[in-house]
Amino acid sequence: MLYRNFLKPIFFRMDPEQAHHTVMGGLATAAKIPGALSIMKGLYGVQEDPMLATDLFGLHFHSPIGLAAGLDKNAEAVKGLSSVGFGFLEVGTVTPVGQPGNEKPRMFRLPEDDALINRMGFNNKGADAMLTRLSQLKQHTVPIWVNIGKNKVTPNEAAHEDYLSCIRKLYPVADLFVVNISSPNTPNLRNLQHGEELRQLLGQIVQEMKLQNEAVGRNKAVLVKIAPDVTEEELAHMTETIVESGVSGIIATNTTLSRMGTTNQNRLESGGLSGKPLTIRSAEVIRQVYQYTDGKIPIIGSGGVFTAEDAYAQICAGASLVEIYTSFIYQGPDVTRELAKGLKQLLQRDGYQHISEAVGRDHRR
Numbered sequence: 001m002l003y004r005n006f007l008k009p010i011f012f013r014m015d016p017e018q019a020h021h022t023v024m025g026g027l028a029t030a031a032k033i034p035g036a037l038s039i040m041k042g043l044y045g046v047q048e049d050p051m052l053a054t055d056l057f058g059l060h061f062h063s064p065i066g067l068a069a070g071l072d073k074n075a076e077a078v079k080g081l082s083s084v085g086f087g088f089l090e091v092g093t094v095t096p097v098g099q100p101g102n103e104k105p106r107m108f109r110l111p112e113d114d115a116l117i118n119r120m121g122f123n124n125k126g127a128d129a130m131l132t133r134l135s136q137l138k139q140h141t142v143p144i145w146v147n148i149g150k151n152k153v154t155p156n157e158a159a160h161e162d163y164l165s166c167i168r169k170l171y172p173v174a175d176l177f178v179v180n181i182s183s184p185n186t187p188n189l190r191n192l193q194h195g196e197e198l199r200q201l202l203g204q205i206v207q208e209m210k211l212q213n214e215a216v217g218r219n220k221a222v223l224v225k226i227a228p229d230v231t232e233e234e235l236a237h238m239t240e241t242i243v244e245s246g247v248s249g250i251i252a253t254n255t256t257l258s259r260m261g262t263t264n265q266n267r268l269e270s271g272g273l274s275g276k277p278l279t280i281r282s283a284e285v286i287r288q289v290y291q292y293t294d295g296k297i298p299i300i301g302s303g304g305v306f307t308a309e310d311a312y313a314q315i316c317a318g319a320s321l322v323e324i325y326t327s328f329i330y331q332g333p334d335v336t337r338e339l340a341k342g343l344k345q346l347l348q349r350d351g352y353q354h355i356s357e358a359v360g361r362d363h364r365r
């Protein structure tokens with residue numbers, strides 16, 4: 001209510017990136033004010049519910065709704081974001097060296113379409129800055145996933161060095177890693193999703209994770225985030241390679257280059273489209289990945305989740321957890337609680353005791 005009626009009209013009058021910095025700055029400041037986090041938790045927090053709490057990748061998720069990558073690229077508002085009901089936070093994309101990203105403007109709203117277009121280009125302060133930030137946390141109240149990418153200047157032939165360097169540096173402070181090879185805004189990055197390039201890259205990443213895990217006796221997971229702009233045949237090959245590599249899971253999907261279902265004039269801007277126009281496509285990719293992998297590898301849903309029905313559709317298609325970005329911008333912090341509450345009602349309606357029973361339900365009917 002507070003967000004939708006008062007804050008959103010103010011933010012939506014601002015330039016989108018300026019509004020973004022204002023929100024992130026506000027969340028970071030709130031964490032320094034005594035008692036503010038407890039108030040935010042009271043207003044927006046999501047209580048653990050036995051129907052929704054999930055254990056996966058050796059981690060505990062009090063809610064299956066997490067924050068997708070890109071909102072907190074530098075892990076600057078982790079405490080604030082941990083207080084507004086997310087079951088996990090995916091920070092990044094972080095690259096080994098900080099970089100400015102693309103020229104501004106590079107983020108656009110499409111309000112009639114409940115969508116955003118961005119061509120940020122991995123603007124971030126680099127792995128050292130993220131290490132400093134995450135090292136300052138005394139505890140993780142929700143699991144912190146670190147989404148890693150390659151610097152723009154790094155050629156694809158050397159991309160593995162960037163991913164490995166991020167893992168080596170950030171391993172002590174990350175609960176899980178996400179390999180981002182699906183952003184449309186770093187030239188040629190998406191080529192890493194296919195064929196021999198994918199096989200070699202994932203092989204080296206899984207090997208590095210093994211070394212790191214063995215050194216400390218842990219079993220931290222690494223996931224791969226994929227694009228929605230792939231043919232069925234490409235997806236079949238990709239999933240086969242991903243499963244063979246030993247990676248622990250797949251995030252489906254990143255933003256799309258398609259403009260299908262959009263009307264706002266900003267549809268002409270280049271970049272990745274997120275939000276409602278992605279809802280059906282993301283669920284479809286999740287369904288196909290589940291089918292190609294026989295449900296053997298956990299899938300995390302991402303793309304156009306605005307309502308509990310959207311989240312439930314992704315779960316029934318095969319997702320074990322779901323993450324959001326654009327609906328958080330349009331609906332504000334109430335959205336985490338609304339999604340959790342609605343999901344529980346849908347599970348009860350269909351006679352389930354626990355969310356895990358509904359994962360992949362579409363494939364059993």
Ligand SMILES: Cc1cc2nc3c(=O)[nH]c(=O)nc-3n(C[C@H](O)[C@H](O)[C@H](O)COP(=O)(O)O)c2cc1C
Pocket residue numbers: 068069070071073092093107116118120122147180183225253254255273274275276278302303304305323324325326327
């Ligand atoms: C402004 C913006 C920046 C993003 N930056 C990243 C990023 O750095 N890394 C990444 O993997 N995904 C990034 N994403 C994609 C989101 O994590 C998410 O996968 C996508 O937006 C689909 O979910 P949504 O429809 O809930 O927004 C970004 C999305 C937006 C809107």
